[in-house]
Amino acid sequence: xxxxxxxxxxxxxxxxxxxxxxxxxxxxxxxxxxxxxxxxxxxxxxxxxxxxxxxxxxxxxxxxxxxxxxxxxxxxxxxxxxxxxxxxxxxxxxxxxxxxxxxxxx
Numbered sequence: 001x002x003x004x005x006x007x008x009x010x011x012x013x014x015x016x017x018x019x020x021x022x023x024x025x026x027x028x029x030x031x032x033x034x035x036x037x038x039x040x041x042x043x044x045x046x047x048x049x050x051x052x053x054x055x056x057x058x059x060x061x062x063x064x065x066x067x068x069x070x071x072x073x074x075x076x077x078x079x080x081x082x083x084x085x086x087x088x089x090x091x092x093x094x095x096x097x098x099x100x101x102x103x104x105x106x
Contacts, residue, residue: 001020001021001022001023002020002021003020004021005017005018006019006021006059006060006061006062007048007054007058007062008058010048010049010050010058011048011049011050012048012049015048016048021061025072026072026074026077027074028074028075028076029074029075029077030077031070031073031074031086032072032073033069033086035066035067035068036068036069037066037067038065038066039064040062040063041065044062044063047062067085067086068086069083069084069085069086070084070086
C-alpha cells in the first residue's frame with residue numbers, strides 16, 4: 001500500500017482526500033517508478049474542479065509529473081530495465097494512472 005491524494009468528485013480543495021491505495025503489479029507494457037520528485041500541475045486542478053473530465057473518470061490520483069527510478073517492468077517491456085532513471089510526463093489523454101510521489105504504475 002502507498003499513500004495517495006485522491007479526488008472522488010469535482011469540487012474545491014475540500015474534495016482532496018489522503019488515502020492508502022493498493023498498487024497492482026505492472027501490467028503488459030507498464031512500468032513502476034519509485035519517485036524522487038513529483039509535481040501537481042494545472043491539469044490536476046482542472047480535473048478536480050470539473051473543468052475537464054479525468055481521462056479514466058473519478059476517482060483519480062493527483063500528480064501527473066515525476067522523476068525517479070524504474071523498480072519493476074511488466075511483460076512486453078523490452079526497452080526499459082529496472083534501475084533506469086526516469087522522467088515521467090503524461091499528457092492527460094494518455095494518462096492511465098497518476099503519479100503520487102512514492103510509486104506509480106503508468
